[in-house]
Amino acid sequence: MNATKEHTSDKSASAPLNVLIVDDSIHDYRSLSVMIGANSDNRYEFDWARNSEEAESKLEVGAYEIVAVDYNLGLEEGSEVIQKLSANYPASSYIMVTGNQDPDVYKRGIRAGAVNFVQKNKECGMIFDRMAQYAVERKRSESSLKMANASKDWLMSLLETDLATPLFALNQMLSTTYKEAENMPKEMLIELLDTAYQTSCEALIATKELLDWGRSVRGAMRPNLAMVDVSGCIHRAVRLLTSLADERGIYIAQRGVFDFKAYCDERMLSTVLRNLLSAALSYSDNDKTVCIESVVVDGHLSLGINSEGSGIEARSYASLFDSKGTDSESCSPIERQSICSIQVASHMLDSMGCSLEIRNDPKKGVRFTFKLPLKFPMGI
Numbered sequence: 241m242n243a244t245k246e247h248t249s250d251k252s253a254s255a256p257l258n259v260l261i262v263d264d265s266i267h268d269y270r271s272l273s274v275m276i277g278a279n280s281d282n283r284y285e286f287d288w289a290r291n292s293e294e295a296e297s298k299l300e301v302g303a304y305e306i307v308a309v310d311y312n313l314g315l316e317e318g319s320e321v322i323q324k325l326s327a328n329y330p331a332s333s334y335i336m337v338t339g340n341q342d343p344d345v346y347k348r349g350i351r352a353g354a355v356n357f358v359q360k361n362k363e364c365g366m367i368f369d370r371m372a373q374y375a376v377e378r379k380r381s382e383s384s385l386k387m388a389n390a391s392k393d394w395l396m397s398l399l400e401t402d403l404a405t406p407l408f409a410l411n412q413m414l415s416t417t418y419k420e421a422e423n424m425p426k427e428m429l430i431e432l433l434d435t436a437y438q439t440s441c442e443a444l445i446a447t448k449e450l451l452d453w454g455r456s457v458r459g460a461m462r463p464n465l466a467m468v469d470v471s472g473c474i475h476r477a478v479r480l481l482t483s484l485a486d487e488r489g490i491y492i493a494q495r496g497v498f499d500f501k502a503y504c505d506e507r508m509l510s511t512v513l514r515n516l517l518s519a520a521l522s523y524s525d526n527d528k529t530v531c532i533e534s535v536v537v538d539g540h541l542s543l544g545i546n547s548e549g550s551g552i553e554a555r556s557y558a559s560l561f562d563s564k565g566t567d568s569e570s571c572s573p574i575e576r577q578s579i580c581s582i583q584v585a586s587h588m589l590d591s592m593g594c595s596l597e598i599r600n601d602p603k604k605g606v607r608f609t610f611k612l613p614l615k616f617p618m619g620i
Contacts, residue, residue, distance in 0.1 A: 256283035257372060258303060262295045262321065263288070263310040263337070268360070272308070272337065275365030282369060292321045299329040305379070306372050308358075311338035311345060319348040326353030333375035335368065406443040409483045410436055439480065463505035463592045470502050470509070470541060470612065474532060477513035481521060489527040492517070496534035502541050502612035508588040509612075515581040516545050516596075516608045522578045523606050525549035540611040551602040552578075560598070582608075 259276075263269045266288065273286040287302070289295040291313055298304070307325060311318035322334045336349035339360040346357050355375045358368045413436045421429060478492050485492050502509075520530045528548035535542050552560075556575045560582060586596040589610050599607040 256285040257305045257376065258285050258287070259306045259308060259372070260287045260289060260295060260298055260302075260304040260332075261308045261310075261337075262290075262292070262313065262318075263308075264290050264312075264314045265310075266290075268310065272360075272364065272368070275362075276368050276372075277365070279365035280369035282373065284372075292316055292324060295321070295325060296328070299325065299332065304332050305376050306335060307332045308335045308337050308368070309354075311336055311340055311349070317348075319345075319352040319354075322349060322354050323352035331379075333372075333379050335371055335375065337364070337368075406439050406480050409480055410439045410443065412483045413439065435479070438476075463508055465503060465505055465592065467501040467615075468504050468506040468509060470500050470534075470543075473506065473510045473513055476510060477517050478532070480514065481517050484518075485521055485530065488521075488524075490521060490524055491529045493529050493531045494533075495531060497536075500534075500536075500541050500614060502614055504592050504594070504612050505588075508592055512585040512588050512610070513545075515585040519578045519581045519585075520545045520547040520606065520608065522581075523547045523549050523551055536614070537611065539614055541614055542609060542611045544607055544609045546607045547605040549605050551604060551606045552598075552600045553602055557600055557602075 259273075261269050261272060263272070269286075269288045273284075276284060276286075287298060287304070289298050295307070295309075299307070307322075307329075309318045309322050309325070313321060318336050318338065322336060325332075326334050334352075334354045336346075336352075336354040336357040337360060338345055338349075338357060341359065349357050355378060356371045358364050358371060413432055417424075417429065417432050417436070424432075474494070478494070482492060517530070517532070524530050524547040530548070531544075531546045533544040533546065535544075553575065556579055559579060582596070582598070585608075589596050594610050594612060597609040599609070
């Protein structure tokens with residue numbers, strides 16, 4: 241069946257709110273849409289679905305700020321429909337419409353996920369307008385809060401991989417040097433001190449990057465593209481994470497030729513490598529191998545990082561790509577940290593015009609792959 245669409249007349253310059261009315265009566269649908277349009281200075285665009293199945297079809301392909309669900313849908317109860325739809329399509333706000341004045345009906349609707357309810361009477365159009373505007377503002381606030389929490393998770397990921405890791409490595413090296421200095425050959429002592437110095441430089445650079453990150457918003461990063469020594473970035477990432485790998489008996493192997501210069505942002509590439517290598521370690525079993533591989537393909541350097549272990553759990557893996565707003569709050573802190581590390585790396589690669597590919601087997605391990613161009617693009 242083709243759904244009917246109706247439009248209110250233009251009343252303001254703002255974009256109209258898209259409203260899906262779920263009601264088994266087309267007469268009630270038309271009456272409600274007319275009353276809302278006649279009692280509001282705001283613009284609305286209405287669409288109709290007669291049951292939950294039609295509503296799902298509409299929500300699958302369209303964006304609706306408001307979904308108004310009648311309580312009595314014949315064989316279905318409105319609160320059950322709201323519960324089902326709000327779980328699968330959380331981007332919309334839900335309002336229950338009813339002619340029933342039973343308080344228990346209102347409570348069931350609210351518990352199911354409705355932001356409010358509207359009674360069917362001559363004033364319902366004006367009341368619905370107020371409820372709809374409130375629902376939209378509430379959803380915007382929730383989205384802003386979710387974005388703030390996501391930024392916090394990203395920041396914590398960078399703190400873990402870019403700052404805590406080099407500081408931990410520095411601590412381990414200084415502890416070893418302090419305990420064994422008297423018995424160490426001079427050459428080994430100098431080498432350890434040099435490594436400690438280089439690690440402290442990494443920590444200072446990471447601190448500056450984190451301060452810059454804290455002053456920016458997600459998506460505001462602009463790459464400084466140039467020809468970059470890839471082997472140097474890989475060497476620094478491996479050196480920073482070797483201490484953590486050694487604690488679990490994990491060997492970080494390198495296979496292939498890395499003595500190339502690729503067109504990218506050196507700071508971003510370093511962060512990508514640290515985050516992906518850190519994630520690979522977390523998904524690797526003890527006493528296994530994490531391998532960094534390289535191969536030249538069609539003028540690009542393809543870099544792969546493989547882990548041997550349990551891989552990414554299905555729940556965590558889904559949260560990396562879910563476009564319907566599912567987040568990783570149900571994951572453990574370690575899982576959430578690894579997810580954020582992958583998301584940070586993916587975002588930075590996107591900023592450089594590259595993309596991250598993930599091949600995951602929850603029983604065997606995970607492989608991260610991305611490609612970097614080996615020369616300047618034409619016209620640069």
